[in-house]
Every structure is written in structure tokens, then in C-alpha cells.
Amino acid sequence: MQISCVGGFGSNSHMYKINGTANINAIRAASEKGVKRFVYVSAADFGPVNYLLKGYYEGKRDAEAELLLKFAFGGVILRPGFVHGMRRVGSIKIPLWLIGSPLExxxxxxxxxxxxxxxxxxxxxxxxxxxxxxxxVRAATNPVFPPGIVDAYGILRYGKQK
Known part of the structure; x- marks a missing residue:
């Protein structure tokens, strides 16, 4: 099993390398080594915002396409929107949950x-x-977890299950 949550921001070319190329390489390597299940944490579609972060979304979607090709029966794509919790930037903690939790x-x-x-x-x-x-983790370790795309609503639903 393999889980990738590799991603980042920057210039369009940098975002494509991090969100696309790095994940595509991981997907290919896992496939070549005989990994049976691969979970990729991608990103929800935000319509017009996608254009502003072109390298980010093109990279994510190209990695998704590679995953569906290499892991047709064991690939799971999670597409959360804004992910909230406690963000650490160096020694500073940013409480993203203050905004994210009420919006959720x-x-x-x-x-x-x-x-x-x-x-x-x-x-x-x-x-x-x-x-x-x-x-x-559930998608990676549970062999009956269905392959395919899980949107933010699915993540909320599965996240509440025991």
C-alpha cells in the first residue's frame, strides 16, 4: 500500500513538478514494485480558481490520470477542498480550524x-x-474500499465511520 500527499505551491512550473511529476513518479515506481493499493490526496475542483493555480491543478489532474491508469482496481483519489487543523510553519502554529471548522x-x-x-x-x-x-489509511488498508474518486462529501462521510 502507498499513500501520497505530496503537494505544494509556487510558480506554475514548480507547482506542476511537485503536484504532478513527483506524484506520477511515485505512482509509476509503486506500480513497478507490485504495490496493490495507492491512495493519492489530490484537491477538489474550485472552478475559476483552477486557472489561477494552473500548475497546481494540471499537476494534480495528470497525477490522477496516471493513478487511474496504473491502479485501475486499487487506486483511490481523495479530493478534499480546504483542509483545516493546526498548521505549523517553523515554530509558529496557525489554527486553520478556527476558520475551517465553522465553514465545514x-x-x-x-x-x-x-x-x-x-x-x-x-x-x-x-x-x-x-x-x-x-x-x-482506510482506503489504503481496507481491500474492499472502492477504488475511484472520493470527493469532500465522501471524505466527511467516511471520516465519521468507525
Missing amino acids: MVLQHAKPLSRIPVVGPLFTPPVNVTSVAKVA
């Missing part, structure tokens, strides 16, 4: 709004980092 509480019940053209993706609920981690 409200937006998890606003799924119909996510279908509004153009702005709908902006209503994707944030998810707690612990939920993303729990679902990633």
Missing part, C-alpha cells in the same frame, strides 16, 4: 449550492486533516 459545519449541508454553475465549487466544504488521514 455550514457547508457540509449546502451540497445543492455546489452545483451552481461557475461559483458552485466555492461551496465545497472544508475537511479536517484528521478526517483526510483516517480516510486515506
Whole structure:
């Protein structure tokens, strides 16, 4: 089993290398070594925002395509939106949960709004980092976890299961 949550920001070319090339290389290496399950933490589609972070999203989607090709029966793609928890930057702790947790509480019940053209993706609920981690581990270790794409709502649902 393999889990990749490699990602980052910067220039478009840097974002593509980190979010795309690095993950594609990991997916290929795992496939060549006979790994049966691969979980990739990608990112939710945010509509117009995708254009502003072109290298980020192109890298993520190319890595997803490679995963679906190499791990058709054992590949799981998690697509969270904003991931919240406690962020550490050096010795500084940033409490992202102060914003993310209340938004998650409200937006998890606003799924119909996510279908509004153009702005709908902006209503994707944030998810707690612990939920993303729990679902990633479950997807990697549980052979009956279905392959394919798990969106933010699926992460919230699976994250609440025992």
C-alpha cells in the first residue's frame, strides 16, 4: 500500500513538478514494485480558481490520470477542498480550524449550492486533516474500499465511520 500527499505551491512550473511529476513518479515506481493499493490526496475542483493555480491543478489532474491508469482496481483519489487543523510553519502554529471548522459545519449541508454553475465549487466544504488521514489509511488498508474518486462529501462521510 502507498499513500501520497505530496503537494505544494509556487510558480506554475514548480507547482506542476511537485503536484504532478513527483506524484506520477511515485505512482509509476509503486506500480513497478507490485504495490496493490495507492491512495493519492489530490484537491477538489474550485472552478475559476483552477486557472489561477494552473500548475497546481494540471499537476494534480495528470497525477490522477496516471493513478487511474496504473491502479485501475486499487487506486483511490481523495479530493478534499480546504483542509483545516493546526498548521505549523517553523515554530509558529496557525489554527486553520478556527476558520475551517465553522465553514465545514455550514457547508457540509449546502451540497445543492455546489452545483451552481461557475461559483458552485466555492461551496465545497472544508475537511479536517484528521478526517483526510483516517480516510486515506482506510482506503489504503481496507481491500474492499472502492477504488475511484472520493470527493469532500465522501471524505466527511467516511471520516465519521468507525
